[in-house]
Amino acid sequence: MTARTLPARRVFGVIGGLGPLAGADVLFKLIQASPVRTDAEHFDVVFEQHPFRNASASRAATTERKLYIFDMIRDFEKRGVTTVLLPCFLSHTFMGELQENVSVQIVDMVxxxxxxxxxxxxxxxxxxxxxxxxxxxxxxxxxxxxxxxxxxxxxxxxxxxxxxxxxxxxxxxxxxxxxxxxxxxxxxxxxxxxxxxxxxxxxxxxxxxxxxxxxxxxxxxxxxxxxxxxxxxxxxxxGQCVSRERGFKVGVVGGVGPAATVDFMQKLVRSTPATRDQEHIKLLVEQNPQIPDRTDNLLGDGPDPTVSLYATCKKLEAGDVDIIAIPCNTAHAFVERIQPYLNVPIVNMLTVSVEYLRAAFPDLREVGLLATTGTIMSGVYRKALEAHGLRQVVPSDGLQARVMNAIYGEHGVKAGFLAGECIGDVTAAVDELSECGVEVILLGCTELPLLLPEGKMYSGGGGVVNLVDPTEILARRCVAYARGEIGLANALIDSAKDACTR
Incomplete structure (x- = not known):
């Protein structure tokens, strides 16, 4: 149980109908208790009553009561209510179930x-x-x-x-x-x-x-x-109420691409130390494959995905998420445009990936990058790497074309292929980077880990190469925020810092 800071202006919602006369009495006493001198100083109060006809305390009636109250609270949320009064002791026997699933504060009568x-x-x-x-x-x-x-x-x-x-x-x-x-x-x-x-x-x-x-x-x-x-x-x-701490919720901008979204969710689950379902992290996914292709836009001949990305993030924000993850490297070229207009931090997978590289490989100087041409041309990874004293190395033009074919080609991973031509294309790029002396390669497109698992890979030309998966790193960072191992203030600071340094 932790106290939350109350908003400067509270709007009370009183749920009537559970006992109509008693609800009206609580409403009257709420107004009576307000320390005001004029009508204009009173709190905003929403009182809504739909007579609850099944007043018995049977299990069936209790279920009906739970759903009635939940629907009322959700309606109150949409109307700007910040604090709900529930004038019914019976309903307080399941108040924890309600509070866990709504964002507003329910004042505890007992x-x-x-x-x-x-x-x-x-x-x-x-x-x-x-x-x-x-x-x-x-x-x-x-x-x-x-x-x-x-x-x-x-x-x-x-x-x-x-x-x-x-x-x-x-x-x-x-x-x-x-x-x-x-x-x-x-x-x-x-x-x-x-x-x-x-x-x-x-x-x-x-x-x-x-x-x-x-x-x-x-x-x-x-x-x-x-x-x-x-x-x-x-x-x-x-305002003495102590709110029950609701479960941490991660919001995911999905569909960019769809298979990569599922891969991220699997890695989030796998990274969570849990022994039962209830110990896993709440997840809200807005799967929107219709977000315009990020690479097409960055290369200059595709529609701008900014509004679609922003609209998807706002839907997640409306769903009470605490952080937003976007399992798409190329989409991060647009994060700086939308983060200032959001009230929830986007966990920047590029930033956390480079932080991981610096910690895991302290003597590292060069990092190979396999990514879409749009990601490379945007410079988002190059700037993030340079900020930590690292130099970006990318494939030659010919091999970069093969990386794009592995991702977007007729037999590429976005088309559902995980073997054959796409594997040959991407391993050829790994070989080239390895021959250039690169020892660590970032899989900077979320589809690439579907073809090349994270870990050590023996390339044909230069020996052992460490493959690093930003999707895995993003999942671990989200778990760390959800479990309180890293303060959420860090996400807010990092998202602001990312926007300022680009």
């Missing part, structure tokens, strides 16, 4: 009560709770008021007929949900409170939001009874 008790009643140890059987069975309050610091008490059932006073007061004929705030419902709640006091409760907490509508009518008791709805509203307004 956490609000726990903070209030710790602050205002520091000596209290025995807490009585007025709630439903379902919440009692789910042990919601025990999760927050656990032993040995606290003991949670629940009212006993009536000796006559086994009546649950609290459930009857809220859901029974003529109960609070039907709009009755006097008479029998209040009497039943008072009976439940007296039972809790007899058990030794030092404080009573309502665990159903409907009770907030009548809490001031229960009458004087020898222990305090809290207005949970008011405490919840005050807690939200005070």
């Amino acid at each position: 956490d609000a009560l726990h903070e209030y008790v710790m602050r205002c009643f520091p000596s209290v140890r025995r807490v009585g709770v007025l709630t439903s059987d379902y919440i009692r069975d789910e042990r919601l309050f025990e999760r927050y008021f656990g032993a040995p610091e606290f003991e949670v008490l629940h009212p006993a059932r009536s000796a006559v007929g086994g009546v649950d006073f609290v459930t009857e007061a809220v859901y029974g004929d003529g109960g609070i949900k039907s709009g009755r705030f006097e008479g029998k419902p209040v009497e039943l709640l008072r009976e439940a409170c007296l039972d809790l006091i007899a058990q030794g409760a030092e404080l009573i907490l309502p665990g159903m939001t409907e009770i907030g509508l009548v809490v001031d009518r229960i009458g004087t008791l020898c222990v305090p009874i809290v207005d949970s709805n008011l405490v919840y509203a005050q807690y939200a307004v005070a």
Whole structure:
């Protein structure tokens, strides 16, 4: 659990309908709790209510409730809501499932009560709770008021007929949900409170939001009874909430090319130390093969892919990704154009690859580069290498034409071929670079690792050559960010630095 910095202007969203009267009560108390002097100083609040007709706590009803709330929150997100209030204790039994899958903050009602008790009643140890059987069975309050610091008490059932006073007061004929705030419902709640006091409760907490509508009518008791709805509203307004840290999510600009995207995803999975599915990294892929060819544009006769790349990144950004990976070397010639307009850093595979070379081969002076002609002509790798004191060596024109054929040719890797002519073309280029004395070669097109696996390769002319795969390095760097091994601030700094040095 880590606290996140709250935006300067919060927009509250209150989900109504779970209990319509209780939701309206929380809305009223939220406005009441706002420390303002004029109407203009109030928070922006979105209150939406679609009556939730299945109010029972069966498993089917709970699933229906989960999906109803999730859809409401996603709608709130689109409308600029930053902070969601969920005025329903039953829904807090699965709040973790919701928070994990949305980007806005959901204010925790039971956490609000726990903070209030710790602050205002520091000596209290025995807490009585007025709630439903379902919440009692789910042990919601025990999760927050656990032993040995606290003991949670629940009212006993009536000796006559086994009546649950609290459930009857809220859901029974003529109960609070039907709009009755006097008479029998209040009497039943008072009976439940007296039972809790007899058990030794030092404080009573309502665990159903409907009770907030009548809490001031229960009458004087020898222990305090809290207005949970008011405490919840005050807690939200005070901004004391601690957000659950959502899972780190990597966004991938896919389709450039499609097979290279799958290769990157496999390497991301392979690089993640995990023993079960849930330990792997969240991944959002926007597979867009219709992004115009980057090489065609750089060579001067193809459409500009800038808008398509930017639009794809913005879709990933809207999907709450933390970083963006583009498993296409040539596309990085366009990164400096779009990064300043994004709120999420692009992990620059060229930069991280050159950093890897410098660390792995400290005495290195020359680096061979196998890449598209567009990548070579753009100078993106040359500049990145020179910034680390390294000289780029590329194939001769004739061999570069064969590298392009291995990638784009009729029998090239983009056409789905992984053997035959394309292998011969690319190994010929490796041989030439090796004969020139190159000992390390960057596979600077994401399709090339599909033909030449990373590692040592014995070429025909110059001996042993180290093949380095930027896709693999990019995958490892993304895993390092996701696991917190490298601070995300580094990605922001690096993306800004890359844009400034080109």
